[in-house]
Amino acid sequence: MNMKIGIVGSGAMGSGIAQVASTAGHQVVISDTRETALEVSKNKLAKIMNRLIEKGRVTKDEATGIQERIHYTTDIQDMSECGLVIEAIVENIDVKKQVFSKLEELTSSETLLASNTSSLSIASIASACKHPERVLGIHFFNPAPLMKLVEIIPAIQSDENVVKIARQLIDDWGKTTVLAKDTPGFIVNRVARPFYGESLRILEEGIADAPTIDWAMKSIGGFRMGPFELMDYIGNDINYTVTETVFKAFWYDPRYKPSFTQKRLSEAGYLGRKSGRGYYDYSEGATKPSPKEDQQLGNQILDRVVAMLINEAADACYLNIASRDDIDLAMTRGVNYPKGLLKWADEIGISECVSRLDALYHEYLEDRYRCSPLLRRMNRDQIKFYS
Numbered sequence: 001m002n003m004k005i006g007i008v009g010s011g012a013m014g015s016g017i018a019q020v021a022s023t024a025g026h027q028v029v030i031s032d033t034r035e036t037a038l039e040v041s042k043n044k045l046a047k048i049m050n051r052l053i054e055k056g057r058v059t060k061d062e063a064t065g066i067q068e069r070i071h072y073t074t075d076i077q078d079m080s081e082c083g084l085v086i087e088a089i090v091e092n093i094d095v096k097k098q099v100f101s102k103l104e105e106l107t108s109s110e111t112l113l114a115s116n117t118s119s120l121s122i123a124s125i126a127s128a129c130k131h132p133e134r135v136l137g138i139h140f141f142n143p144a145p146l147m148k149l150v151e152i153i154p155a156i157q158s159d160e161n162v163v164k165i166a167r168q169l170i171d172d173w174g175k176t177t178v179l180a181k182d183t184p185g186f187i188v189n190r191v192a193r194p195f196y197g198e199s200l201r202i203l204e205e206g207i208a209d210a211p212t213i214d215w216a217m218k219s220i221g222g223f224r225m226g227p228f229e230l231m232d233y234i235g236n237d238i239n240y241t242v243t244e245t246v247f248k249a250f251w252y253d254p255r256y257k258p259s260f261t262q263k264r265l266s267e268a269g270y271l272g273r274k275s276g277r278g279y280y281d282y283s284e285g286a287t288k289p290s291p292k293e294d295q296q297l298g299n300q301i302l303d304r305v306v307a308m309l310i311n312e313a314a315d316a317c318y319l320n321i322a323s324r325d326d327i328d329l330a331m332t333r334g335v336n337y338p339k340g341l342l343k344w345a346d347e348i349g350i351s352e353c354v355s356r357l358d359a360l361y362h363e364y365l366e367d368r369y370r371c372s373p374l375l376r377r378m379n380r381d382q383i384k385f386y387s
């Protein structure tokens, strides 16, 4: 499909998606209201291309081609000939709606309109269009050129064919696509919540400190980064906002309750790597505190966090947010989990998962620890996710 691709917003995500589309051979138009944002985007791409040439990943000619195929503009009207436009502007529903309404006016009726939103409803964005059937969510992860996973999110208004064409196109760009229901956090940002939330709870209860929890999750669990390292990497402000947004969007379901520890860190400006301090100190010469490498404690931490992650994945499956395979694919490709969570549930044993969750529930008597009806049903019927 050799269509022209439009990208609205030349920030972190828009720039990355433009690079992906251009690398796949498309002519790309990228717009931003701020001239400086376009300049930054262009310069950043030039730097990335130089690095890729040095590493031998692209030839000089290929790099030139990738850069030349991208047209930078402050005039959204230049999107008029695009077959697909992906919006990646500020996360604000009113501004997004305005942009979609304008995009519908200036593009052909065949043009697919997509939003890269992480937390807003696609149905709501689509409602700004007279023909909402051509709107869908295409959710890339940061940095878009490196992250394999893309979540495809049909709105209730989306035409099936529109979704099919968009998915095929993104697959052709070498990405792994998964289909997710238009619900808060889609797959990854929903299922991953306990990785942070339960780790923070363990820290707040004083069961272990951040280095010990990180050690347990990495050394015993096989996760690439520990939760506190990862929150410092993502930025505590951003991670906190996602958690709070998901919590509110789920009508304050206690399962997604944010943590004061993280809120205070964010308020204090301890944002993580980008500010030089978060859970850890990143200033020059600072030494990282050592974990308490207690195997029994480590197992206890891992078992608790993984049980909560499995519960979230099972519930997403139960509520048809995505298929079993897509949920496992999303977590292994999107956030590099060592295993698919549903596969992991089978390995641990469904009955053991239910026991762990019930033990937490009985200990705390909090709705946060309620076991998914799907796990309970599977346990009763002796069924596995993969049989």
Ligand SMILES: NC(=O)c1ccc[n+]([C@@H]2O[C@H](COP(=O)([O-])OP(=O)(O)OC[C@H]3O[C@@H](n4cnc5c(N)ncnc54)[C@H](O)[C@@H]3O)[C@@H](O)[C@H]2O)c1
Residues within 6 Å of the ligand: 008, 009, 010, 011, 012, 013, 014, 031, 032, 033, 034, 037, 087, 088, 089, 090, 091, 095, 099, 116, 117, 118, 119, 139, 140, 141, 142
């Ligand atoms: N950053 C992430 O990790 C991430 C990951 C996945 C999805 N997203 C989503 O992608 C979108 C963009 O995020 P980002 O991190 O790239 O933001 P960003 O702040 O880096 O970039 C947004 C850009 O949009 C521009 N903009 C604002 N209003 C505009 C308008 N009306 N028309 C044209 N340009 C406009 C801004 O000038 C800015 O350059 C958001 O919806 C966000 O939720 C972000």
